[in-house]
Amino acid sequence: MKAKPVGPIPSGYRAIDGELAIGGHKASDLVAKAGRTPLFVYSRDLLDARVAQLRAALPQRIGINYAIKANPHPDVIRHMAPLVDGFDIASAGELRMTAEAGIDPVRVSFAGPGKRDEELEEAIAAGVTLNCESAGEAERSLAIGQRIGKSPRIAIRVNPDFELKGSGMKMGGGAKPFGVDADKVPGLAKHVIAEGAEWRGLHIFTGSQALSAEAIVEAQSNVLELADKLSGEIGEPLPKLNMGGGFGIPYFPGDEPLDLLAVGEALHERVAGLPAALADTELCVELGRYLVGEAGVYLCRVIDRKDSHGVTYLVTDGGLHHQLAASGNFGTVVRRNYPVAIANRFDAEPDEIVNVVGCLCTPLDRLADLARLPHAEVSDLVAVFCAGAYGATASPSAFLGHGPAAEMLV
Amino acid sequence: MKAKPVGPIPSGYRAIDGELAIGGHKASDLVAKAGRTPLFVYSRDLLDARVAQLRAALPQRIGINYAIKANPHPDVIRHMAPLVDGFDIASAGELRMTAEAGIDPVRVSFAGPGKRDEELEEAIAAGVTLNCESAGEAERSLAIGQRIGKSPRIAIRVNPDFELKGSGMKMGGGAKPFGVDADKVPGLAKHVIAEGAEWRGLHIFTGSQALSAEAIVEAQSNVLELADKLSGEIGEPLPKLNMGGGFGIPYFPGDEPLDLLAVGEALHERVAGLPAALADTELCVELGRYLVGEAGVYLCRVIDRKDSHGVTYLVTDGGLHHQLAASGNFGTVVRRNYPVAIANRFDAEPDEIVNVVGCLCTPLDRLADLARLPHAEVSDLVAVFCAGAYGATASPSAFLGHGPAAEMLV
Numbered sequence: 170m171k172a173k174p175v176g177p178i179p180s181g182y183r184a185i186d187g188e189l190a191i192g193g194h195k196a197s198d199l200v201a202k203a204g205r206t207p208l209f210v211y212s213r214d215l216l217d218a219r220v221a222q223l224r225a226a227l228p229q230r231i232g233i234n235y236a237i238k239a240n241p242h243p244d245v246i247r248h249m250a251p252l253v254d255g256f257d258i259a260s261a262g263e264l265r266m267t268a269e270a271g272i273d274p275v276r277v278s279f280a281g282p283g284k285r286d287e288e289l290e291e292a293i294a295a296g297v298t299l300n301c302e303s304a305g306e307a308e309r310s311l312a313i314g315q316r317i318g319k320s321p322r323i324a325i326r327v328n329p330d331f332e333l334k335g336s337g338m339k340m341g342g343g344a345k346p347f348g349v350d351a352d353k354v355p356g357l358a359k360h361v362i363a364e365g366a367e368w369r370g371l372h373i374f375t376g377s378q379a380l381s382a383e384a385i386v387e388a389q390s391n392v393l394e395l396a397d398k399l400s401g402e403i404g405e406p407l408p409k410l411n412m413g414g415g416f417g418i419p420y421f422p423g424d425e426p427l428d429l430l431a432v433g434e435a436l437h438e439r440v441a442g443l444p445a446a447l448a449d450t451e452l453c454v455e456l457g458r459y460l461v462g463e464a465g466v467y468l469c470r471v472i473d474r475k476d477s478h479g480v481t482y483l484v485t486d487g488g489l490h491h492q493l494a495a496s497g498n499f500g501t502v503v504r505r506n507y508p509v510a511i512a513n514r515f516d517a518e519p520d521e522i523v524n525v526v527g528c529l530c531t532p533l534d535r536l537a538d539l540a541r542l543p544h545a546e547v548s549d550l551v552a553v554f555c556a557g558a559y560g561a562t563a564s565p566s567a568f569l570g571h572g573p574a575a576e577m578l579v
Numbered sequence: 580m581k582a583k584p585v586g587p588i589p590s591g592y593r594a595i596d597g598e599l600a601i602g603g604h605k606a607s608d609l610v611a612k613a614g615r616t617p618l619f620v621y622s623r624d625l626l627d628a629r630v631a632q633l634r635a636a637l638p639q640r641i642g643i644n645y646a647i648k649a650n651p652h653p654d655v656i657r658h659m660a661p662l663v664d665g666f667d668i669a670s671a672g673e674l675r676m677t678a679e680a681g682i683d684p685v686r687v688s689f690a691g692p693g694k695r696d697e698e699l700e701e702a703i704a705a706g707v708t709l710n711c712e713s714a715g716e717a718e719r720s721l722a723i724g725q726r727i728g729k730s731p732r733i734a735i736r737v738n739p740d741f742e743l744k745g746s747g748m749k750m751g752g753g754a755k756p757f758g759v760d761a762d763k764v765p766g767l768a769k770h771v772i773a774e775g776a777e778w779r780g781l782h783i784f785t786g787s788q789a790l791s792a793e794a795i796v797e798a799q800s801n802v803l804e805l806a807d808k809l810s811g812e813i814g815e816p817l818p819k820l821n822m823g824g825g826f827g828i829p830y831f832p833g834d835e836p837l838d839l840l841a842v843g844e845a846l847h848e849r850v851a852g853l854p855a856a857l858a859d860t861e862l863c864v865e866l867g868r869y870l871v872g873e874a875g876v877y878l879c880r881v882i883d884r885k886d887s888h889g890v891t892y893l894v895t896d897g898g899l900h901h902q903l904a905a906s907g908n909f910g911t912v913v914r915r916n917y918p919v920a921i922a923n924r925f926d927a928e929p930d931e932i933v934n935v936v937g938c939l940c941t942p943l944d945r946l947a948d949l950a951r952l953p954h955a956e957v958s959d960l961v962a963v964f965c966a967g968a969y970g971a972t973a974s975p976s977a978f979l980g981h982g983p984a985a986e987m988l989v
Contacts, residue, residue, distance in 0.1 A: 238940065238979050259940040262980025281979075283882040283894040283938025303885040303894075305957065328887055344890035346936045472693040475713040477738055480754035484693040484713075493975065498909055500943050526756045528693025530648065530669040533910045547715065562977040565903065569648050569691075569972075570672025 170480070172522045172541040174422035176508035178554050179463035181215050182515075189515040189552050191466055192579040196512035196550050199577065200468060206550070207469040207487040207574040209561050211245055215464035220252045223456075226433030228440040232453035234278070234411065237263055239457030239558040240465070244578035246270040249460070257411075257455050261288035264297060278411065280326055280372060282346045289313050293321045300326040300372040300411070302348055304357055311364045323361050324369035324409065327354050327399070331391045333376030333415045334384040347374070351395060355402035368405060370450065371396055374413035378458065380424060382431035385415055389432075393439055393447065400446040409451040416459035420555050421505040427459075458558040465557025467492050467574070468512055469536075471549045472528060481523045485551050488527020488534045491574040493564040495553050498533050509537045512550035517543035525551055529569050580890070582932045582951040584832035586918035588964050589873035591625045592925075599925035599962050601876055602989035606922035606960050609989065610878060616960070617879040617897040617984040619971050621655055625874035630662045633866075636843030638850040642863035644688070644821065647673055649867030649968035650875070654988035656680040659870070667821075667865050671698035674707060688821065690736055690782060692756045699723050703731045710736040710782040710821070712758055714767055721774050733771050734779035734819065737764050737809070741801045743786030743825045744794040757784070761805060765812035778815060780860065781806055784823035788868065790834060792841035795825055799842075803849055803857065810856040819861040826869035830965050831915040837869075868968040875967025877902050877984070878922055879946075881959045882938060891933045895961050898937020898944045901984040903974040905963050908943050919947045922960035927953035935961055939979050 188195040192212040194202075199210050223233055232254035237246055241263060246256075247270045256267050259281045267277050279292045280300035289306075290313050292299060301307050301323050314321040326348035349357055354371070362368045373395060375388045392412045400407045419426050440452070469487025476482070489496035497504030509525060511517070519541040527534035536553055545551070566573040598605040602622040604612075609620050633643055642664035647656055651673060656666075657680045666682055668674050669691045677687050689702045690710035699716075700723050702709060711717045711733050724731040736758035759767055764781070772778045783805060785798045802822045810817045829836050850862070879897025886892070899906035907914030919935060921927070929951040937944035946963055955961070976983040 241980060258980075260938075260980040262982055266980060281938060281940045282892075282936065283896055283898075285882055285896055285938075303883050305883050305885060344888040344892075344934075345942075346885070346887070346892045346894055346934065347940070347942075350887050472695055473713050473715050475715060475756070477756070477760055478754040482692075482754075482756045484756055486693055486695055488693075500908055502912060524754075524756065526692065528670075528691060528695075530691045530757070532755075532757075562979075563975050565973050565975050566977065567972040570651060570668075570670040570676060572672055 170522050170539065173506055173539040175506040175537060175540050176421045176555065177419050177424060178508045178510065181218065184516040187514065187516050189510060189512040194579055196468055196552065199579065200550065203575040203577055205575055207467060207491055209465055209467050209556055209574055209576040211240070211242065211461070211465045211557055211576070211578045213248055213578060216248060216461060217252065219460055219464065222429060226429045228437050230440060230452060231436060232451065234453050234455040235460055236414070236455050236457035237266060240461045241266050241562060242576050242578065243270060245461060248578060255453055261291045264292055264295065278324065278372070286313065290317060293317065293319055296322060298322045298324055298369045300324050302326050304349070307357060307361050311361065311366060314366070320365055320367045322369050323366040324372050324411070325349055325354050325358055326372040326374070327351055327395065329373055329375060329391065329395055331375065331388070333379050333388040335381045336376030336379040336384070336415055351399065354399050358403040362405060368408060370407040370409035371399060372411040374455065376415045378417040379415045380417040380419065380427050382428040385432050386435040388415065389436065390439065393443070397444040397446050406446060407450045410447065412452060412454050414454055414456040414459065416456055418458055418462045418555060420507055462555050462558035465560060467553040467556035467560060469551050471545055471547050471551060474545070474547055481521065483523050483525045483545055483551065484528060485525060485536065486528050487536065487551070488529045489564065490529060490566050490568045490571055491564050492536065492553055492556060492560055494559055496527070496533060496535050499563065504535070504538070506537045506540055508554040509540055509542070510552045511543050511545045512552040514543040514545065514549070519543055528571065580932050580949065583916055583949040585916040585947060585950050586831045586965065587829050587834060588918045588920065591622070591628065594926040597924060597926050599920060599922040604989055606878055606962065609987065610960065613985040613987055615985055617877060617901055619875055619877050619966055619984055619986040621650070621652065621871070621875045621967055621986070621988045623658055623988060626658060626871065627662070629870055629874065632839060636839045638847050640850060640862060641846060642861065644863050644865040645870055646824070646865050646867035647676060650871045651676050651972060652986050652988065653680060655871060658988060665863060671701045674702055674705065688734065688782070696723065700727060703727065703729055706732060708732045708734055708779045710734050711771070712736050714759070717767055717771050721771065721776060724776070730775055730777045732779050733776040734782050734821070735759055735764055735768055736782040736784070737761050737805065739783055739785060739801065739805055741785065741798070743789050743798040745791045746786030746789040746794070746825055761809065764809050768813040772815060778818060780817040780819035781809060782821040784865065786825045788827040789825045790827040790829065790837050792838040795842050796845040798825065799846065800849065803853070807854040807856050816856060817860045820857065822862060822864050824864055824866045824869065826866055828868055828872045828965060830917055872965050872968035875970060877963040877966035877970060879961050881955055881957050881961060884955070884957055891931065893933050893935045893955055893961065894938060895935060895946065896938050897946065897961070898939045899974065900939060900976050900978045900981055901974050902946065902963055902966060902970055904969055906937070906943060906945050909973065914945070914948070916947045916950055918964040919950055919952070920962045921953050921955045922962040924953040924955070924959070930954055938981065
């Protein structure tokens with residue numbers, strides 16, 4: 170039987186007494202502390218390290234926003250609060266999460282193509298910046314501001330004519346549900362400014378999960394050029410420009426980490442030569458997955474080891490109800506293996522080829538196909554890496570009644 | 580712009596005052612009663628009608644089991660309780676749901692490849708039948724029975740060497756995480772019987788979501804033949820045989836409803852000519868999606884109507900956080916449109932081509948691509964059909980913080 174490769178284990182994980190350690194704690198100790206599996210563990214050290222890498226690479230004047238949709242666990246939000254500059258939210262639910270973490274609404278901006286009136290009102294009342302997605306949304310925001318006697322803080326989300334090349338998800342270029350087509354932005358901006366909105370500038374998001382520095386550098390150049398052009402057409406300086414994100418992490422065999430230094434170098438050059446219209450503009454990048462994705466591990470326990478027609482299955486108590494993307498069922502066309510390991514035999518040599526599956530009664534519930542791993546028995550722990558972003562909340566946790574996983578920041 | 584076809588609207592839905600009516604209630608009235616959108620509505624009438632169709636078509640001695648994973652809403656389970664013969668569960672969580680609905684555990688059987696010891700104990704203590712998935716699970720069940728002083732009721736789930744042809748998900752044929760390979764079943768059955776388990780027979784599940792009566796008839800024939808053969812090898816009559824399900828519903832353009840009468844006719848023949856070993860065996864089919872899928876509608880509201888590069892988008896307050904499968908991101912390779920309609924203009928002629936999207940800030944959140952629909956404006960209601968199965972609980976309801984949809988049985 171031919172093994173299928175698994176994705177690269179992120180750096181920062183090592184063995185203690187032969188076991189995977191996260192934040193200096195052995196996997197089995199973390200499970201004992203949580204009292205159960207499956208368990209998501211998020212590492213403070215790795216979150217800190219990633220922000221430090223970004224700070225070192227990027228020009229000082231480029232702020233870092235955390236898009237909490239990637240991982241809205243309360244402890245993670247609280248941990249990120251002093252580390253990053255701003256927070257991006259996508260619903261009033263997420264606004265409440267930032268409020269509960271004590272984050273000043275002035276640091277928060279709200280994007281999302283389907284903001285309901287109640288959500289707009291909550292955000293305007295709190296003083297959050299709205300990344301306005303359409304002329305209709307602008308009108309509703311102005312009317313609500315009028316009604317509650319508070320000027321809405323409005324930025325316009327731009328649907329640019331270019332995209333982030335090679336990104337996992339394209340969010341610009343051609344017809345899109347996101348933002349306002351670039352050519353209609355100046356008119357709308359003038360209108361909201363004239364109607365008394367507090368003008369907060371532009372949000373230009375071009376894509377996500379790109380591993381090519383070159384593609385990101387090109388997109389950022391295009392974003393700055395477009396922002397300069399639009400600012401001129403609007404006839405007002407841009408108080409702020411959210412340049413979007415798109416920084417990817419390696420998930421799959423052959424994926425190479427993003428060359429962050431190359432991105433930083435190019436940004437230093439751009440910032441040194443900013444056009445006059447952007448000279449005083451507050452600049453930021455918006456990152457979710459890149460900040461938290463590699464800092465999380467999903468731990469589940471082997472419940473059964475069985476053979477079927479010569480194939481060995483490790484059946485775990487985890488599955489797609491917690492890790493939908495790892496099962497290959499979320500925005501994926503061809504399923505590939507995430508990085509996985511036998512957590513309590515982390516430094517052992519692989520000596521067999523197995524299918525790792527979840528506990529759900531559906532053939533979709535696969536965690537690793539034909540992975541070469543050290544021998545594992547019932548009660549051993551399986552680790553699925555890259556579980557810090559789009560894991561717990563991006564999975565159907567009610568499916569089949571097993572309930573959500575435990576989560577822990579260490 | 581060329582429209583893409585949408586799936587066929589299930590029968591049983593009609594207009595009252597021009598509006599989609601569900602169970603005799605207008606969509607807008609149901610939303611008013613729920614107090615919000617998005618809303619799943621499940622129709623008692625359509626649930627009843629589907630069971631009546633099955634009773635009329637199938638031989639009387641074929642029982643009908645409801646696999647509650649398809650829709651575990653408490654009111655749905657309670658409504659199904661007197662209509663069907665048995666219930667299939669896939670976790671201890673689902674066991675508790677049947678208990679809360681007052682269902683006698685004798686009517687319940689428990690399948691799933693990763694049953695934890697605590698789950699086995701809860702099920703054995705309650706007297707639920709275990710559809711045992713491996714030799715290891717059998718040993719654990721026997722040991723737990725011993726420890727708590729109660730004979731486990733054990734059926735063996737068989738991994739057959741054939742599959743349900745043309746099924747959406749194949750669950751038999753070759754190496755599988757489900758069940759015990761057919762050739763190992765007799766040995767394991769003799770062992771559990773010798774060890775004092777209460778022998779409950781076999782569970783042979785070959786696939787799901789098949790629309791071809793011919794394929795289902797063939798699979799059922801194979802199931803009966805295999806059960807006869809295994810029963811002979813075990814040397815004990817089969818108290819019960821769960822023949823699996825696989826009855827599909829039409830979701831996509833061109834899908835034709837299953838010819839239930841043809842399935843019933845063939846089953847009448849088979850039942851008339853049953854081999855001696857199965858003469859006294861209790862027979863049942865296990866259905867989930869077929870019982871409830873077409874009885875549910877997902878209603879969401881248009882929040883924004885916008886144009887991007889000449890394409891019209893209806894942005895709704897619904898999305899993949901409630902209807903993952905309809906977005907094309909759950910076990911689908913090529914995205915196709917589910918049946919959709921403008922609920923409050925249900926009898927109007929289509930007069931435009933639009934993209935219907937959800938409110939989530941991700942390009943994955945699509946409800947209908949280039950659908951030909953009657954003109955809709957902000958505050959109109961969009962209906963997505965075939966939402967009764969694998970909707971609310973099979974979707975990542977925590978994603979982006981919008982929270983779960985309302986659900987209502989009418």
